[in-house]
Amino acid sequence: MTDRELKIQDKRAAQPGGETTKSEACFAPHVDIYETDQEVTVVADMPGVRVDGVEIALEDSILTIQGQRAPQTQTGRLILEEYECGHYLRRFTVAETIDQENIAATLVDGVLTVRLPKVVPAQPRKIEVKLG
Amino acid sequence: MAFVRFTDRPAFRNPWAEFERIRHGLDELSRSYADTGRGQGRANVYPPLNIYEETDKLVITAELPGVKTSDIDLSLEGETLTIQGKRERRQADPGVSYHRREIESGGFSRAIALPSKVNPDQISARLANGILTISLPKASAVTPRQIKVTAE
Numbered sequence: 517m518t519d520r521e522l523k524i525q526d527k528r529a530a531q532p533g534g535e536t537t538k539s540e541a542c543f544a545p546h547v548d549i550y551e552t553d554q555e556v557t558v559v560a561d562m563p564g565v566r567v568d569g570v571e572i573a574l575e576d577s578i579l580t581i582q583g584q585r586a587p588q589t590q591t592g593r594l595i596l597e598e599y600e601c602g603h604y605l606r607r608f609t610v611a612e613t614i615d616q617e618n619i620a621a622t623l624v625d626g627v628l629t630v631r632l633p634k635v636v637p638a639q640p641r642k643i644e645v646k647l648g
Numbered sequence: 649m650a651f652v653r654f655t656d657r658p659a660f661r662n663p664w665a666e667f668e669r670i671r672h673g674l675d676e677l678s679r680s681y682a683d684t685g686r687g688q689g690r691a692n693v694y695p696p697l698n699i700y701e702e703t704d705k706l707v708i709t710a711e712l713p714g715v716k717t718s719d720i721d722l723s724l725e726g727e728t729l730t731i732q733g734k735r736e737r738r739q740a741d742p743g744v745s746y747h748r749r750e751i752e753s754g755g756f757s758r759a760i761a762l763p764s765k766v767n768p769d770q771i772s773a774r775l776a777n778g779i780l781t782i783s784l785p786k787a788s789a790v791t792p793r794q795i796k797v798t799a800e
Contacts, residue, residue: 520754522694522735546750552743559738561751563711563778586777590700590707595763598696599711626713626778 530605541602545583545628549608555633556612562604563626572621572630579608581630694756695731695780699763704791706766706784713778714751720775722782724768729782732757764790 530544548559558581562570565583573580583604613635621630662668695710710731712720720733737753740746765787773782 520752522752522754522756524692524694524696525750525752548738548749548751549747550740550744551747552741552745557744559751561713561778563713566777590698590709592700592702592707594698595701596697596699599698601698623777625716625775626711 527600527602532605541600542605543600543602544606545581545604547606551612553634555631556610556614558608558628558630558632560604560606560628560630561626562623562628564601565604565623565626565628567623570621570623570628572619574610574614574616574619574632577610577614579610579630579632581606581608581628583628693758695758697758697760699760701763704786706762706764706786708760708780708782708784710780710782711778712775712780714753715775715778715780717775720773720780722771722773724766724771727762727765729760729762729784730757731760731780731782 525546528544530542532542536542545560545562547561548557550557550559558579560581560583562583564585566586569584569586571580571582571584573582581604585601585603588601610632612632614632615635618633619630621628623629695712698709700707700709708729712733712735715733715735719736720731723730723732732755734755735753762784766784767787770785771782773780775781
């Protein structure tokens with residue numbers, strides 16, 4: 517569907533657990549979440565975040581995705597500002613039991629993909645009915 | 649797509665300066681009602697841009713997550729820079745069920761009227777971690793020249 521025009525999506529501010537000591541902006545990244553029989557996949561847009569700035573945690577079935585943005589290196593007078601730079605933070609409650617050991621994440625072109633494999637893959641079970 | 653704030657230019661010798669000032673004031677007024685972002689100029693064409701001006705160059709940055717280098721097309725025509733490209737939708741495997749779908753895909757095209765003349769041969773652009781940075785060195789005619797003051 518490349519014939520569609522991309523629209524600007526508003527950046528939503530994210531609330532960290534407590535108030536931050538530094539006055540840095542923090543946004544909730546836009547995400548896609550999809551599920552297969554084996555795993556739950558979370559895809560998040562995090563432009564400006566490097567691999568070492570990503571933190572993923574799963575505690576008490578709450579998935580926290582955090583992206584620390586590399587510090588601004590741009591100098592000069594800002595003559596047009598249409599977007600704000602900030603860190604990324606978003607939390608989700610994961611209903612499924614996740615295999616903590618095998619969580620895998622990749623970061624490509626500013627897009628983070630987190631794969632959360634389910635503990636017990638729901639195998640379709642067939643119950644055969646025998647003739648008595 | 650002219651969105652350069654002319655009011656940032658020096659007001660002297662500009663017969664429209666007063667009108668610009670009034671218009672700027674009205675813009676400011678309407679903006680304060682519309683959004684709460686700090687000094688954020690609203691863009692209505694994707695992608696939103698930040699433009700930095702240094703003494704010898706202009707730097708344009710844009711957040712383009714999920715866009716590949718091969719899918720971006722930059723061109724300069726006179727003093728208009730055009731950014732075009734597309735974001736491909738990820739191929740979803742069959743049998744997945746979506747819980748959330750906030751990431752959009754599609755094409756984009758934006759033309760920018762550059763606030764000063766640039767040297768077209770020295771423009772460079774790079775895409776790192778979903779951020780496009782375009783560096784446009786100013787043409788030598790508009791680069792400020794330092795003039796030494798010597799004591800007699």
